[in-house]
Amino acid sequence: MEAERVGRHKALPLEQIQGLLIIRLAPLGETVLTTPVIRALRNHFPDAYIAYMVAPTREDLVSANPHLNEVLTYQPSVPKLIYQIARRKFQMAVVLQPTFRLVLHTFLARIPFRVGFETNTGGRKLLSLAVPNNTVQHEAQRYLDVVRALGVEAVDDEPEVFVNNAGKAWVDNFLADLNLNDNCPLIGLNPGAATSYRRWPDGNFALLGDLLQKTYDAHILITTGPREGELAYHVANQMAHSPIIVNSTTPMQLAALLQRCHLYISNDTGPMHLSTAVKTPTIALFGASNPIQWGPPWDKHTVIARKGCEFMKTLSPKEWDEHAAIARQNFAVLTPDMVIAAVEKLEWKNSSATD
Numbered sequence: 001m002e003a004e005r006v007g008r009h010k011a012l013p014l015e016q017i018q019g020l021l022i023i024r025l026a027p028l029g030e031t032v033l034t035t036p037v038i039r040a041l042r043n044h045f046p047d048a049y050i051a052y053m054v055a056p057t058r059e060d061l062v063s064a065n066p067h068l069n070e071v072l073t074y075q076p077s078v079p080k081l082i083y084q085i086a087r088r089k090f091q092m093a094v095v096l097q098p099t100f101r102l103v104l105h106t107f108l109a110r111i112p113f114r115v116g117f118e119t120n121t122g123g124r125k126l127l128s129l130a131v132p133n134n135t136v137q138h139e140a141q142r143y144l145d146v147v148r149a150l151g152v153e154a155v156d157d158e159p160e161v162f163v164n165n166a167g168k169a170w171v172d173n174f175l176a177d178l179n180l181n182d183n184c185p186l187i188g189l190n191p192g193a194a195t196s197y198r199r200w201p202d203g204n205f206a207l208l209g210d211l212l213q214k215t216y217d218a219h220i221l222i223t224t225g226p227r228e229g230e231l232a233y234h235v236a237n238q239m240a241h242s243p244i245i246v247n248s249t250t251p252m253q254l255a256a257l258l259q260r261c262h263l264y265i266s267n268d269t270g271p272m273h274l275s276t277a278v279k280t281p282t283i284a285l286f287g288a289s290n291p292i293q294w295g296p297p298w299d300k301h302t303v304i305a306r307k308g309c310e311f312m313k314t315l316s317p318k319e320w321d322e323h324a325a326i327a328r329q330n331f332a333v334l335t336p337d338m339v340i341a342a343v344e345k346l347e348w349k350n351s352s353a354t355d
Contacts (some may be wrong), residue, residue, distance in 0.1 A: 005219065008031060013042065014092075014150060014266045014323065016091075017045060017092050017113070018048055018049060018050055018091060019048060019049040019050075019051075019088065019089060019090045019091050019092045019110065020041065020045065020048055020049075020050055020051075020091065020092040020094060021050075021051050021052075021053060021072075021085065021088070021092070021093045021094070021106070022034070022037065022038065022041070022050070022051070022052040022053070022091055022093075022094045022096065022336075023052075023053045023094070023095050023096065023097075023102050023106070024053075024054065024095075024096035024097055024143075025053075025054065025055040025099075025102070026054075026055060026097070027055075027058075027072050027270055028058070028061065028251060028270030028271070028273070028274060029272070029273035029274070029294075030139065030273075030324070031054060031055075031058045031061050031062070032061060032100040032159045032161060032270070032274055032276075033139045033143065033159050034096055034140075034143050034159075034292075035062070035065065035159045035160050035277065036140050036144055036154065036156060036158065036159060036160075037094070037096065037123060037142070037143050037146065037147055037154075037157065038052065038062070038067045038068060039051070039064060039067055039160065040144065040147050040152050040153065040154040040156075041067075041094070041147060041152065042067035042068075043153070044147075044150075044152040044153065049066055049069045049070075049088075050067065050069055050070075050234050051068065051069060051070040051071070051072055051088065051090070051285075052065075052068050052070075052071055052072070052173070053071075053072040053073070053074055053085075054071065054072070054073060054074065055073075055074055055275055056073050056074065057251070058063065058251070059071050059073060060250055060251035060252035060255075061161055061251050061252075061255075061273065061274075062161075063164065063167070063310075064116060064162040064163065064164040064167075064252075065160075065161075065162050066162065072084065072085075072345055078105070081105060081158070082105060082108050082243070083153065085105065085109035085111070085344065086108075086109040090109075090111045091111065091112055091113060092111065092112075092113040092114070092115065093106035093111040093113070093114045093115070093116070094115055094116065094146060094147065095114065095116030095117070095127075095146075096113070096116065096143050096146060097116075097117065097120060097230045098116070098117040098119045098120050098133045099118065099119060099120065099123045100119035100122030100125065100126075102116075103116060103119060103122065103124060103125070103126045104122075106133035107126045108215075109328050111128075112128075113128045114126060114127050114128050114129075115127065115128060115129040115130075115131065115146060115149065115150060115353045116129075116130070116146060116256075117130070117131050117132070117133040117146065118130045118132060118133055119219045120148060121304075124248075126137050129149055129150070129160070131146050131149045132145070135293060136292075136293075137292070137293070138157070138186060138292065138293060138297060139293055139294060140157040140158075140159060141157055143242045144157055144307065148169070158276075158298045159276060159277040160277055161218045161255050161274060161277040161278055163256045163259055163278065164218065164291070165257035166252070166257055167252040167253055167255060170253050170256060171253070171256040171257050171260055172260075175260065178244060178278050180219055180244075184218060185216055185218045185219070185262040185263070185349065186218065186219045186221060186261045187216070187219070187220055187221065187261065187263045187264070187265070188221040188222075188223055188257075188258060188261040188263070188264040188265070188266075188275070188280075189205050189208065189209055189220065189221065189222050189223070189235070189264075189265050189266070190222075190223045190224070190264065190265070190266035190267060190269065190271045190272065191205040191222065191224065191232070191235050191267065191268060192223075192224045192225050192228040192231055192267065192271075192347065193267040193268065193269045193323075194201050194269065195320075195321075196286075197287075197288055197320070197324035197328055198267060198268065198269070198287065198288045198289070198320075198327065199236075199267050200267055200285045200287070200331050200332070200334060201331065201332075202231070202234045202238065202304055203238055204334070204335070204336050205222075205235045206235050206236075206239045207238075207240035207336045208265065208336040208340070209222070209235070209239050209241070209243055209341055210239050210240050210241055210342055210348055211336060212340075212343070213241045214241075215332075218351070219244065220239075220241065220243040220244065220264075221243065221244045221246060221261065222235055222236060222243045222244065222245050222246065223246050223247070223249075223254065223257075223258075223271055224245075224246075224247045225247070225270075225271075226247065226248060228247070230244045232246075232247050233245065250273040251274070254271060254274060255274055255277075255278050258271065258274055258275045258278050258280050259278040259279070259280060261275070261280050262281070262348055263279070263280070263281050263282075263283070263346070263348045264280050264281070264282045264283070264291065264342065265282075265283045265285070265339060265343075266282065266283070266284060266285065267284075267285050267286055268285065268286050268288075268289045268291075268294055268295070272284050272296075272300060273296075274300055276296045276298065279300070279325045281292065281300045281301060281346050281347070281348035282296060282300070282301045282302075283302055283303075283304060283339060283342050283343065283346065284301065284302070284304070285304050285305075285331070285334060285339070286303060286304070286305035286306075286330075287305070287306065287312075287327045287330035287331035287334070288312075288320045288324075288326075288330065288331075289312065289317065290312055290313055290315075290325035291303045291305045291312065291321070292313065300346070300347065300348070301346075302342050302345070302346060304334055304338060304339060304342055305330070305334075306329075306330040306331075306333045306334065309326070309330055311323060311326055312330070346355055
């Protein structure tokens with residue numbers, strides 16, 4: 001009924017849409033969590049030309065997605081950006097962030113039907129269909145609200161990232177160079193996060209790495225981002241065993257590597273979401289964000305967080321800057337033994353994500 005109402009209101013029946021543009025300019029994790037929207041739209045519009053506009057450096061995350069016909073990169077030059085969109089003659093824009101500027105761009109590019117969240121500064125202006133921005137749910141469900149408003153069925157909210165042949169070749173060579181083509185499990189640790197108070201202590205990751213190596217005869221891999229400096233080495237220097245350090249990969253290379261891991265243990269950050277999207281069993285550590293909104297609820301994954309902290313349900317990411325001490329207290333409650341107990345309960349030992 002909703003889809004019919006929308007079609008009548010704008011004289012553009014959805015079944016006639018032949019080209020549509022998805023827009024979300026986001027960091028790694030949020031980009032990954034939009035992938036269920038791509039899948040839902042492709043299932044509903046099997047013959048349409050579907051493009052996705054992403055922030056620069058995020059192309060890798062959706063470049064191999066078979067549900068897309070094209071990936072576009074957002075350009076700082078507004079005239080070039082609008083021309084880039086307009087010449088493709090899209091009939092519908094799906095804007096997955098409450099940013100009026102992006103809605104305005106699609107309007108100026110003459111996309112006749114525009115659906116998205118009510119924007120922070122423009123409200124419902126220039127939107128053919130405005131959707132409430134409900135953040136009291138998982139982030140993947142929030143994005144799917146936009147397509148549900150169109151009458152598009154969206155049952156599966158699990159993210160997916162597809163690894164291309166170049167990524168597979170890179171990880172094959174990487175593991176071969178390290179002589180890791182054996183039967184020992186590969187376990188990844190990710191001690192980084194955007195801010196220090198969002199990180200489980202380095203020493204805990206070091207203790208955990210040694211426990212995992214000893215218990216499972218595992219190869220321990222430490223991943224960190226390009227702006228996290230010496231963090232991986234700080235962890236490694238506290239370990240009795242020598243881990244493998246990976247701190248300079250493209251998003252596609254990281255996806256390929258995580259796909260080969262048997263298990264990944266991470267703070268709440270982009271690589272954690274990427275790990276779940278390549279179907280690697282993942283343990284997510286939370287201390288300064290909302291597990292309901294950001295934690296992986298799907299099979300094969302689990303969340304470890306301090307119980308009873310109301311701030312984790314109510315504070316926005318920016319508000320946490322003023323409550324860093326509480327975040328550190330939340331992480332202090334989480335011990336390596338708690339993580340080991342979660343590892344034991346998780347079904348991960350007999351196969352990797354690619355098996």
